[in-house]
Amino acid sequence: MAILKAENLEKTYRVGKVDVPALRGVSLNVEAGEFVAVMGPSGCGKSTMLHLLGGLLTPTKGRIVIDGEDLTAATDAKRTDIRRRKIGFVFQRFNLFPTLTADGNLRLAERIHGNGAGDPQRRREILGLLRLEDKMHHKPLELSGGEQQRVALARAVITQPALVLADEPTGNLDSENSAIVLNMFQELNRRFNQTIIMITHNPEAAAACGRVIQMRDGHIVVT
Amino acid sequence: MKVFDSLVASNIRQRPMRSAISVVGVALGVALVMLFTGLTRGMSNDLQRRSTNVRGNIIFTRKGSISIMSSATNLSTKYLERLQQIDGVEAATPIIRYVYASGGIGFDQVEGVEWDNFARMNDVHIIQGRGPQANDEVVIDETKAARKHPVGSTLKIFGEKLYKVVGIYSPEAGGARAKLTLASLQETLEAPGKCTYILIKTKESADPVSVAKRIDHELPGNNVQFTRDVFASVESSIPSLGIFLRVLVALAAIVSALVVMLAMHTTITERTREIGILKAMGASRAYIVGEIEREALLISAMGLLAGFAVALGAGFVIHKSTSLIFEYGWRWALAAAAIGLIGGALGALYPAMRAANLDPVNALAYE
Numbered sequence: 181m182a183i184l185k186a187e188n189l190e191k192t193y194r195v196g197k198v199d200v201p202a203l204r205g206v207s208l209n210v211e212a213g214e215f216v217a218v219m220g221p222s223g224c225g226k227s228t229m230l231h232l233l234g235g236l237l238t239p240t241k242g243r244i245v246i247d248g249e250d251l252t253a254a255t256d257a258k259r260t261d262i263r264r265r266k267i268g269f270v271f272q273r274f275n276l277f278p279t280l281t282a283d284g285n286l287r288l289a290e291r292i293h294g295n296g297a298g299d300p301q302r303r304r305e306i307l308g309l310l311r312l313e314d315k316m317h318h319k320p321l322e323l324s325g326g327e328q329q330r331v332a333l334a335r336a337v338i339t340q341p342a343l344v345l346a347d348e349p350t351g352n353l354d355s356e357n358s359a360i361v362l363n364m365f366q367e368l369n370r371r372f373n374q375t376i377i378m379i380t381h382n383p384e385a386a387a388a389c390g391r392v393i394q395m396r397d398g399h400i401v402v403t
Numbered sequence: 404m405k406v407f408d409s410l411v412a413s414n415i416r417q418r419p420m421r422s423a424i425s426v427v428g429v430a431l432g433v434a435l436v437m438l439f440t441g442l443t444r445g446m447s448n449d450l451q452r453r454s455t456n457v458r459g460n461i462i463f464t465r466k467g468s469i470s471i472m473s474s475a476t477n478l479s480t481k482y483l484e485r486l487q488q489i490d491g492v493e494a495a496t497p498i499i500r501y502v503y504a505s506g507g508i509g510f511d512q513v514e515g516v517e518w519d520n521f522a523r524m525n526d527v528h529i530i531q532g533r534g535p536q537a538n539d540e541v542v543i544d545e546t547k548a549a550r551k552h553p554v555g556s557t558l559k560i561f562g563e564k565l566y567k568v569v570g571i572y573s574p575e576a577g578g579a580r581a582k583l584t585l586a587s588l589q590e591t592l593e594a595p596g597k598c599t600y601i602l603i604k605t606k607e608s609a610d611p612v613s614v615a616k617r618i619d620h621e622l623p624g625n626n627v628q629f630t631r632d633v634f635a636s637v638e639s640s641i642p643s644l645g646i647f648l649r650v651l652v653a654l655a656a657i658v659s660a661l662v663v664m665l666a667m668h669t670t671i672t673e674r675t676r677e678i679g680i681l682k683a684m685g686a687s688r689a690y691i692v693g694e695i696e697r698e699a700l701l702i703s704a705m706g707l708l709a710g711f712a713v714a715l716g717a718g719f720v721i722h723k724s725t726s727l728i729f730e731y732g733w734r735w736a737l738a739a740a741a742i743g744l745i746g747g748a749l750g751a752l753y754p755a756m757r758a759a760n761l762d763p764v765n766a767l768a769y770e
Contacts, residue, residue, distance in 0.1 A: 271767070
């Protein structure tokens with residue numbers, strides 16, 4: 181079953197009086213449980229595509245359906261709601277709330293998702309899988325980069341999203357921590373059948389994925 | 404600690420100086436409202452309390468010679484004899500009321516009376532010492548005596564002039580807490596044969612309204628008022644005081660709103676990236692506005708408590724060091740609370756709306 185369908189996506193930015201095309205007709209299907217890497221040179225449209233798939237941007241043309249819901253036909257409020265229920269983001273710069281502990285960051289995600297205290301069983305499993313049980317009362321600045329990214333990953337998946345979108349999650353990590361984080365992405369994918377789309381420049385990271393999409397000049401060239 | 408691990412509480416703790424400045428801003432507005440209204444109410448109630456002890460029920464003056472903050476000494480004491488002959492009048496006594504800058508905060512007042520007549524008419528007794536006789540002698544009430552003015556001490560009136568305290572009287576009666584002889588004030592004010600008003604006590608069998616009408620008929624062109632009306636509430640007797648208090652309240656609300664707005668505006672700018680993260684996590688506009696409003700309300704609530712504490716403390720200290728009296732009422736306390744909270748909530752509304760409308764991609768890219 182396709183968890184994501186993107187048809188003929190185009191995105192053009194207006195810079196001053198000039199139109200700058202970032203995506204020039206991208207189509208993509210991702211099945212539930214797939215772990216997909218997106219690679220390509222800088223400026224090829226990877227991040228734009230990820231932001232479109234996550235509903236952070238609206239396409240100039242085309243259609244995106246996530247888990248049966250049409251993201252492109254939705255209003256801004258509806259798109260936010262779909263994002264809340266169906267999508268988890270992981271960023272290169274972790275993007276944790278610095279004033280909250282790791283536990284506070286997770287609870288915030290649960291509060292926004294609206295499932296209160298969340299599912300204690302899933303929480304235990306995820307924290308165990310990501311080896312975060314003894315880190316929950318630390319603030320981000322008290323954690324290493326790898327630990328921060330594991331907290332960010334936990335935050336993205338704690339609400340059981342249909343799709344996790346990761347934008348160069350190992351980009352700010354050393355090779356040892358990159359390997360740990362990648363391993364955890366794989367574990368999440370295997371254990372929870374979590375669908376993941378991950379942008380990366382790192383061929384080793386891409387090798388950990390089940391499928392690699394190559395992009396160039398706003399097109400998908402290998403799918 | 405779940406409560407302290409919320410975004411709202413942690414943001415307040417993370418920026419203690421800004422939070423403290425915001426709290427002080429709200430507290431200032433609340434304290435100002437409480438102190439001004441408390442002072443007005445306190446002085447008004449005190450004046451009314453003392454006026455109830457005045458047994459003379461009619462005041463005879465020249466037109467416009469008495470107001471709360473001033474009085475004139477322009478009534479001839481020759482009226483006394485004619486007033487005493489009017490049917491229904493039991494007793495009449497001339498009084499000079501003089502209002503002067505106290506040298507401290509605000510104004511003070513002193514009265515010149517024919518002590519024996521005044522005391523007899525109003526059932527006032529000397530409880531220590533004796534009545535004033537010489538021009539440099541003064542009697543005071545118990546409240547003034549309690550402020551380190553025992554019998555035998557001296558009291559500065561009119562700035563530097565020293566008067567000897569010769570007696571303490573009770574109960575407190577009239578507008579002034581210090582009373583000289585009528586002759587003393589006439590001499591000081593260079594107004595021989597003059598007074599501010601003549602206090603009249605009607606016979607128990609007479610109807611005061613009829614007596615007042617007779618006085619007005621016999622001595623036309625003067626002012627005949629009932630004592631209870633002259634010593635009415637300060638708020639209603641000073642023109643526009645009510646408007647002034649309401650303007651003060653509005654200004655306090657604006658100050659609170661501006662302080663919170665500036666604080667929240669700066670905070671939002673600093674937290675642009677965090678708002679981007681919230682949006683990426685699926686936080687709705689209402690959720691983001693709600694979080695910022697909750698933070699503003701928490702700051703306002705802290706400012707409210709601080710404002711009440713400052714008002715109570717400052718009122719106590721000012722009362723101890725001056726003759727000013729503060730009485731706080733629930734109505735104004737609720738108004739002050741509303742000002743603090745509504746001002747804070749309104750002040751945060753614009754920054755909150757701005758945050759809620761941020762573009763998530765730009766916000767996430769914010770450095």
